[in-house]
Amino acid sequence: MQRSALLDRIFWHTLTGPHARFAAGAGGARRYARGFSPILAFADVRQPDFAALAPYCEEGEHFYCEGWSGVSPGGWRIDAESTMYRMVWNAAPPAADGAPAAIALGLAHAHQAVQLAALCRPGPFGPRTIELGDYFGYFDGEQLVAMAGERMHVAGLREISGVCVHPDFQGRGLARQLMAKLVHRQMARGETPFLHVMRANEAAHLLYLRMGFVDYLESVVRVVTPTR
Incomplete structure (x- = not known):
């Protein structure tokens, strides 16, 4: 895979690749396991599969999610939004x-x-x-x-x-x-x-x-x- 393709979706490629042993989730959604950095990643940020994460997340946990700007799905709350380089x-x-x-x-x-x-x-x-x-x-x-x-x-x-x-x-x-x-x-x-x-x-x-x-x-x- 070209470097640009990896960089464009670095969270997903890391959590399903070298850091898969540190990840939890299913389908098109992953998170770092509890205790690691609270980060989510999706196979498709245009249609993030939050439902697939439900069994792996607890109420009140706070996660960082990159590249997704859609409407908040049911059962989730957006607490902050900004941009990063x-x-x-x-x-x-x-x-x-x-x-x-x-x-x-x-x-x-x-x-x-x-x-x-x-x-x-x-x-x-x-x-x-x-x-x-x-x-x-x-x-x-x-x-x-x-x-x-x-x-x-x-x-x-x-x-x-x-x-x-x-x-x-x-x-x-x-x-x-x-x-x-x-x-x-x-x-x-x-x-x-x-x-x-x-x-x-x-x-x-x-x-x-x-x-x-x-x-x-x-x-x-x-x-x-x-x-x-």
Whole structure:
């Protein structure tokens, strides 16, 4: 499959491909299993099969859904709507590891990672999200103050996600360093890095453009909740 076809429906291709073991759902609908990032994906976003998800979702759960802009189906509520950019790396590989002193994060760091994500709000993040790829962080003593990692991937493409810097440690280039480390590692594996950023997050969008990412597309993103 061509790269553009994979990128256009990256949520679906990830959840039915490399991350199928982390997914739940049936038919033309999938979600990350509980504990991972609360994201939905559909085979056809023009006719999303919410009914197929009903047995796999609980009332009150909040999910992110990309690319769908139709009328809310029965049993679901739209809580928020915005747009986000999907950006793809379009520059030479970084010459070296951008963060050689960063610490590899594992399950022992999951609680701190969730706390930092709740503070910085990088997007959907759960206590098991760091199992979806390599995550690295910086610590101040025992406190995790910055992190970045990987989430979705298909053949030749890998997402950089969960980029967070504690407000007290911003302005030091920590996010750029951690992202450069990930870009360096991914490109050494023959993968093209990509990422998502909300349209409203202008500062992050400009940072990613300066680093070497370019806008691939802008799509609708909604937060939806089952209400049955």
